[in-house]
Amino acid sequence: MIRFNLTCEKDHVFDSWFASGAAYDALKAAGHVACPVCGSTAVEKALMAPAVAVSRKEEAPLRGADTPVEQAIAALKKQIEENSEYVGMNFAAEARRIHQGDAPERAIHGETRLEEAKKLMEEGVPVAPLPFLPARKTN
Incomplete structure (x- = not known):
């Protein structure tokens, strides 16, 4: 197929x-290949990327935390989650409060929009993107 x-x-x-x-060519020549939208039989092959099968041996390092980079990210995630407070979507507001002295100083992690993260950096609030999703977003 x-x-x-x-x-x-x-x-x-x-x-x-x-x-x-060859089956496509024969069906097209017989007028049996038609557009499902308009019914036209003036149909041509469109440009497409080939589907390349990857062997199990090549595929294995991409699963789980098998590569050194994936292991390092998993270790970083564990360390951050164990040593900081997850503040969810309140990250930007809480980071500002800590920076301004309106909340106790502590390590936090959470989520915010890119525009809000840029504003934090412009304000001098020390923030950095994390290379992983929070635990609540993983399946």
Whole structure:
């Protein structure tokens, strides 16, 4: 089986599965390949990226924390979660309060929008992005 990205004369883009490239050619020549949107049989193959299968051996290092970088990130995450308070979406407000002396100084981590993080940096609040999602967002 092979999947082709297809386009019709009206620029509708769709995909379809065929038994082989030759099967596509035969069906197209017989007028049996039609656009599902407009019904046109003036259909051509569209540019598509090839699907490359990865062997299990090549795929394994990408799962879990098998690579040194993944192990380092996992260790960093554990250390941050054990030694700081998760403040969730209140991160920006709490970081400002700590910076201004309105809240007790302590290590915190949480979430904020990129624009808000930039504002914190412009204000001189020491913040840094973390290379992982909070535990509550992982499945």
